[in-house]
Amino acid sequence: MAEPVFAPWTDPEAKPLIQFRNVTKRFGDFTAIDDLTLDIYEREFFALLGPSGCGKTTMMRMLAGFETPTEGHILLNGQQIDTVPPNKRAVNMMFQSYALFPHLTVFDNIAFGLRREGKDKDFIQARVDEMLRLTRLSKFAKRKPHQISGGQRQRVALARSLAKAPKLLLLDEPLGALDKKLREETQFELMDIQEKTGTTFVIVTHDQEEAMTVASRVAVMDEGRIVQVATPDVIYEAPNSVYVADFIGDVNLIRGVAKARTAAPQATPAPKPVPEPATEAAQPALNRDPRPEPNAMGAWLHDNLLKPILGERPEDDAPKALPAPSPEETAKAKPAAAPDIPEGGLSIDWVDGQPALIAANGDAALDGKKVVLALRPEKLSIGKDRPDAPNVLRGKVIDIGYLGNISTYHVELTDGTKVKAQVANTRRISRRNITWEDDVWLGFTATAGIVLEDEA
């Protein structure tokens, strides 16, 4: 049951549960989905991420059966399901508005799908009780939807959509209506339930933190196309386009012209490695660990209730490691990860009178092209003294965003470009030595950024 690494998408033998094959969906003149091909595998927690109007909801509605593709085919378990109506699909959906039936009790809401299947009474009773326990709603079985809280309604909706044990569960912005704290708790609950039930989840969201927290893979969409499909860490660390880099998390985009490097530059000081400034610091803020330990409640639930159904909980229960980025992607993103300024790569002339920026991981093929260096704020160091880094920038602090655990410094460079640097607040704020209007140095390693071709 516990594979060492869950990454069916790297296995050419693996059979996808869902296949989109050149699917196009048009509404009149408007193309919502444009020639889209995508595989989703069993047991995946797949996130469709994008701004509103990017087509993610249309994709989900096609999976549920509320829309049929204009062109192309959708396959579930190898079977074409393009025109199968929603009530004949082994797919259930959790609606954004929850769509709980207001005239039915929590119990009857959850039992609704089972009754349509004509299951006998005892089976329905047992299954609904099981769902109520899974979602901690047993106390509320007799209540009507308007008599429970928003978080409880969300769980009723989840229980109702899971009751029929669908092959595929679709979640349309499931946590949108919850406040931040409850949303974070619920994200882990969702992951827990997904693992326990072994159901394939497809979640639609515009919240990138949510997508990165819960999903095994994320598809970033824009205007009906999928821009990148990858694991959350690859999406974050090695975006394939300026669009993805900009959409996911905070990023500094420095535009310039690339030049292939042949030798290490002389101008920059001793290539002593700068410790990657804040990768750890970024983690709590971004919740990047996508597989938390099951919580105590989850473990208890499993041991006491679900064991007969799902089998033993794997002893080693190590957090499932993220799959390594695929070799090509790694090669593209970071061909040489040596600590010293490595040979090769690109130097980027970004503004007159400033030394070129070095991106040792840049693709030499971009030589002479207009490029964007995408730099995550937490990969920049900030200090009052000139750092020992391959790339150094000088500027003035114009704004400080204090978030408690981290601070974001908005620095205006000498040429007017604004750059953000993020630092973990390991010290108390009273001991912070950088303040507004201070002249500061920013530094980053030769591999801190990602060089992307400029689309603009």
Added chain:
Amino acid sequence: MRRFTLIAIPYLWLLALFLVPFLIVVKISLSDVAIARPPYMPQLDLSEGWAGLKAFFSELDFENFAFLTTDELYWKSYLSSLRIALISTLLALVIGYPIAYGMARAPDEWRPTLLMLVILPFWTSFLIRVYAWKVILAGDGVLNSVLVATGIISEPLQILNTNTAVFIGIVYTYLPFMILPIYSALEKMDDSLLEAAEDLGASRLSAFWMITIPLSKGGIIAGCFLVFIPSVGEFVIPELLGGSGTLMIGRVLWQEFFNNLDWPLASAVAVVLLAILVIPIMIFQRSEDRARERGE
């Protein structure tokens, strides 16, 4: 104090325009018919003071109510009125629900227009509209001419002056009162509920029966009462469209009042009619209250 004033306004309204007239009608119903002006007695003479008041009350009795039970015309009329009102209400529901449903599911930009079309007939006098049905339904009327001309029937249908014409008239007149509350209930309904039902395995038809109908129940009940209650006491429609065989209590009341000049008996008929109608009104109120308790 301000709260008291606010509550007092509807109560004063009710007192002045319903309770006082009703008490007068009750008083007349307990009097005896007389050739006088007004045509009943006793008259209250306050100039004689306490003795006059006593004399007045001693002459009131329930004679007229007793008389209602002796002649089968009255209870037959009541029953017939209730039957006609009930059938008309059901017909209005069967016709009105699909119209309301279609309106609620129409594109947003059409809805104000459709709503307008439902209300539009109210812009013409009720009497004229009912009279127009006489022209349509008459033996040589529009409907028969068209049907005969197209060869669907060879003999003109006798619709006018039958109960059928009364049903047509009542359904036509009161249909907006059925459509509007149902429409307002359906319009509030979230479409994703139907999608959710379908997603969970219900067919479109069963989703309709299990979701749409229960959620529009409030509108259905309100619509039925709004049609049923005025239909029971309806006078104009049976008078203009009904035949001599159409027994309705409204006509009986009219005849007692204007033809026989028996105000006390007419008043008794009205009081009993009100009693018959108050019961369904109370049931309606209770169901409304319960719906409010459910938090709608």
